[in-house]
Every structure is written in C-alpha cells, then in structure tokens.
Amino acid sequence: MAGVEAGAEAARPPGCDFILIIDMSGSMSSFFPQAREFAAQMVQHFRIGMPDSRNRMALIPFGTGAQVAAPLGSTAQQLLQAIAGLHCLGGTNFAPPLHAAANQYERLGGVGQGRLVIFQTDGGNCDRGAGIAAARMLVDGRQAKVYAVAVGSDANMTQSAALVTGLPGRYDAAGKGTSLVRTLKDYQELVAEVGSIVATAARAT
Numbered sequence: 001m002a003g004v005e006a007g008a009e010a011a012r013p014p015g016c017d018f019i020l021i022i023d024m025s026g027s028m029s030s031f032f033p034q035a036r037e038f039a040a041q042m043v044q045h046f047r048i049g050m051p052d053s054r055n056r057m058a059l060i061p062f063g064t065g066a067q068v069a070a071p072l073g074s075t076a077q078q079l080l081q082a083i084a085g086l087h088c089l090g091g092t093n094f095a096p097p098l099h100a101a102a103n104q105y106e107r108l109g110g111v112g113q114g115r116l117v118i119f120q121t122d123g124g125n126c127d128r129g130a131g132i133a134a135a136r137m138l139v140d141g142r143q144a145k146v147y148a149v150a151v152g153s154d155a156n157m158t159q160s161a162a163l164v165t166g167l168p169g170r171y172d173a174a175g176k177g178t179s180l181v182r183t184l185k186d187y188q189e190l191v192a193e194v195g196s197i198v199a200t201a202a203r204a205t
Contacts, residue, residue: 015054063089
C-alpha cells in the first residue's frame, strides 16, 4: 500500500512555489484591511495545504526593508496568522523584498516546482538601481517569473512596478504597459480581482 501511495504522489503534477511580496509602506496605511484580504485570498486561490495541491507559498511584506513573515512551505494557518499581523514598514524600497524572495528560492525552493512572484505596490521605488539589479538576479538567476500589480494612477509607480519583472524592454514608456504588469485603480479593485490576477500571472510571458 505504501508503494502505491508513493507512486500516486510521484504522478501528481508539479506545483508552484509562489511568493507574495506585499507593500506595507506608510502611504497605504489606510488600506491595510484590503491588503490583508488580498493576501488571504491568495492562500485560497493557490490552494495552499489542500490534499490535491503541491503549491507552496511565502509571504514577504516590505517598506523601507523587508521581512519574511512566512517562509516557503508554511501551512495555510501559518500564512493566515502572518497576514493578520501585517503592519506598516515605512518607505518603499523594492530591492530588499526581491533579495528576500531570491533567498527563499535558494534555501527552500522545491525541485521541479514552478516559481512565481506576485509583487504588489502602490508607490514608486526609492532604490531604483538596486531594485532593478535585484529583480534581474531573481528572474535570471533563480528562473522565477515576477508579475507586478500596481495600485493607483501614479505614472512613476507604474513604471517602477514594471522594472521588478527583471526583463528590460518589457515596459512601453508610452503607457501601454507589459503583460507582466497589472494596473488597478484602488484597493477595492485589488480585492475584487484576485482570481483574475492569479490566472493572468500564471499564464503571463
């Protein structure tokens, strides 16, 4: 019986090592409830902890710096506890959470697992050069796909968000955007569009 169970486990399709990088900067402090709801819905959409799912998730909130609130392999309960504890972390620096995500894949990434980062922000990057370098290291060095979700209408924020994809030339300065960036008008829309964000990020190239 043990051999049959092992064979069935091996036959299951590979899962995704998913990392949610979520903006906890002071500029969005009025929208933390919506941000927490967005993150909690991600746990459900990626079916973390479900018997038929190999997906794993990590949570990295950021501001001036970054924290690994829940590492790859965390249970759904651990993720939800970390989400409930999200709080303001100051400014808006993109490099720290991108480096933290690369470190998660380096130390905890699963063999044969897909690698997807969803990077949500409502502000422009304050460490442009460092953020770009960190993004390209994550994409090229760890073979991860980074999908950016920009909330708001600030043009600088949208262009900065495009840079975290790590792929030069993917952003059209005329404002047409890229298949790796989603722009939303507010946090109500962020919560409402979780399913669409997950589906689009998974198939984006």
